[in-house]
Amino acid sequence: MNALTSVNSDSVAADAALVDDWHVIAFSKEVPQGKIVSATLLGEDLILWRDESDRVHVWKDLCIHRGARLSKGWITKDTVVCPYHGWRYDGSAKCVLVPAAPDQPPPLKARAFPHIVEERYGMIWASLGEPKHSVPTFPEWDDAEFRKFNAGPYFFKANGFRSVENFIDATHFPFVHAGLNGVEDAPDKLEDYSVYEDESGLQTSEIRVFQPYGDHRQVPVNATYVYRVFRPLVAYFSKGVEIPDPARKHLGGDSDRFCTFLTAQPVDEVNCIIRLCVAINFGAELTEEDILRRQDKVFAQDRDIVETQRPERIPVDLRAEIHHRTDKFGLAYRRWLSALGVSYGTA
């Protein structure tokens, strides 16, 4: 179950920019064969299930017969069974059995409502419309030097754009992540940085900060971030991590990097689910538990602050909140959302 809320019929319609885009709605491991999983995307309730050929299906959580939720049903003989009258739908979304009339072919109109699906980076991506872009590229995914770990899901009772903007913000570290990503009593002065835009989205130049526990090795590092936003709800950073302490420098190398690919599932305008794929090219001794321990802690801290932000919907009117020069990337993000025609989830 990854649906935070039950959505009623008068929920706000999402913009084409979000409907015609890919969104992560589950990790692949959350959808084993034989199980129906619920999700809500942009206010639409969905089911996910994996057939015997390992193909994942994402359908509207609705049986066309009498409007019951398929998520209350079950899998039998590689079909989804509606819990109300037992109608069965196969992987082509076609109804293959009406149990009350087993000798007749089911009506042709008896079909589930499928959406398109892809599995990438251990994540299940779906679109409610027709995506105008492919699933964003995680730059380190095909690089064998990097070990990858999925982290999350993290349930934020907060707007997806606010949550992404928090992820691409380097000035909250000393306060929200004191002792981990920054030092409260000695916050880094952020040097001016640049923001670039191209067809793949937005990107910063390098941003340098000191972090007492900047990666999973629990050693102080000089961190150099490059942030990117690929899509409105998909962001990324590549963080170079250099150990400055001569006595511990041998614990790392010159090209150590810790990269994070973040997706925010917009459950609705004010709830989202964060999922990560983390890639590191150092610390062969680090276990998945080591990785997740730190990620879980950082994102719990993020959640606690982002859930307090008001208005809940991100303001795209740049005069509605104050933007400091150091917020240049967040500002560019809001301006970009506006230019893409996003109004769902914005104020």
Next chain:
Amino acid sequence: MTVVVTGACDGCRYTDCVTVCPVSCFRGDDRMLYIEPTECIECQACIPVCPAQAIFDEDDLPPELKVWTSINAERASALPVVSEKQTPLKTDC
């Protein structure tokens, strides 16, 4: 509503303002800077850093300086962006 550069910048052009502006809305000629009102987000970051006290929120303009609102709008639209610190025209402003 916007933020306005006034005549105290003329011949001074210290340009500390452009280093704090988050939206690069300053324009300049060879004597002074102006703010492009359609781009200014009214964060007022530039006001306290101006050593000549040349920058005002439009609402706070003294009556004799109100003319600068339209001068900024007219001049800014025809001038290039100034987003990096320049050598001041004088050093005692």
